[in-house]
Amino acid sequence: MPLRVYNTLSGKKEEFKPLVPGKVGMYVCGVTVYDYCHIGHARANIVFDIVYRYLQYSNYDVTYVRNYTDVDDKIIARANERGISSQELSEEFIRAFDEDMAALGLRTPTHEPKATAYIAEIIALVEQLIAKGMAYESEGDVYYSVDNFPSYLKLSKRNMEEMLAGARISPGELKRNPMDFALWKAAKPGEPSWESPWGAGRPGWHIECSAMSSSLLGETFDIHGGGRDLIFPHHENEIAQSEGVSGKPFVKYWLHNGFVNVNQEKMSKSLGNFFTIRDILKRYDPEVVRFFILTAHYRSPIDFSDQNLEESRIGLTRFYEALAHLDKVLARLDTVTEQGPVAEALAEPVERLVRLEERFRSAMDDDFNTAQAIGHMFDAVRAINRILAEENEPHGQLLTILSKGHDDLIRLGEVLGLFGSDPAAWLARSAQEGLADSGLSEADIEALIVERREARANRDFARADRIRDELADKGVLLLDSPEGTTWKMK
């Protein structure tokens, strides 16, 4: 089944056919580096990390470009507040962004250009737009003339007359049409600036993405991504700029991810429900955050809440517990034993396990449906648990299937950036973190386990149960097994 993607431009799912067979050029709008990234940035970047990974898994040679916008009004304002240069500020937050993305386990894009490294290309684009009559200079500023680009608003599907009628657009005196937007801004005192044919100035927002994408991916490329909120004006303006210069289609497929709400409310600074990635990672494992984000489809809104994150933690734990169990079994048994038939009773779970990759692909091929893909992986986990519950010593063909199922789960998990940790280590760390709230130490628990073991040996079950109940009150669950007693956090 071919990959199908939802294209904002057409409003439909379309079969994905790259311009050059086997190769994909993909550009994702990164961040304006003036502050720490929040959970919304985390989602956008994780979503396109998965697009990147899945295309690579599908054997495409992907060139992934994600930029830093390091020249902008907000950067200048923030730098002035702090009494440092724009460059110092943006470098600080580029570093912070890189740390956050690394913590979230993102693959590094092929190119991570900075806007300020493309000033010459930006100026060249603006000059071409002026030469083609698509832009005009006005007192040191240069504006894009939207009236000269007939398909303006084709991405956001808006109506020029109605937008002009809206009271929220104030006509700028330097603009011919209030909808015209700045390509180049004349420098004000104290602002970072570069020499240009129109005097000292700096790029407007939008033009840097046109410059960087065409420099690194060409005039036309396959995928352009970003958050929904970028559709207008940012992406609309990128189309106007790039197509205004080249006269060719700018991007084949436009992909936009949905928002993150917090406790059912739009996340915003004024509501005070604004979470930075670093705040969140103090409370949640990065893989839990990633798992949470991927359990919803990328275009749906997603609600960030403690309850939802907690459920994701439990769900991810289920995977690691199954993998840890499987690791133990596989380590104990020799997988190259003779082939033997699989018990009839296990045909169904075996089938589910064997078909995991096929089902995973069909989910992902349907517009990167990670939620469904994870559903199929849960099915595989249940199959593994079922097999292990019924067969203490799997052998022959069954063992081969389990071994392959394990490898598939790890390999497909990697496409989603999941299950990359050693299961036993991950579970141990998770238990440690949970322990912090209980007031108990590992040694305390071990001592109580020994005490209870003695009580059970003496058939003093009342005392044994009392110990278990006391631990349970503190969130510690005891798990008895033939190999002894272990514990985990509730």
Place this chain on the structure above:
RNA sequence: GGCCCCGUCGCCAAGUGGUAAGGCAGAGGUCUGCAACACCUUUAUCAGCAGUUCGAAUCUGCUCGGGGCCUCCA
């Protein structure tokens, strides 16, 4: 005002014409000294109404409810 999206089991969440994935929680069962874990079984006709169709959660219209964009924003 314009444009767009959403409303699926107690909660989260897939499914966009062929008869409702998955997770959490719940109930019953197997296992257990009793539990826990795991496994098995079990729990929805898809906001409402009216249409189109052999057939709709999926298409159309209307109603109700929620949200987004139109200004910086992932």
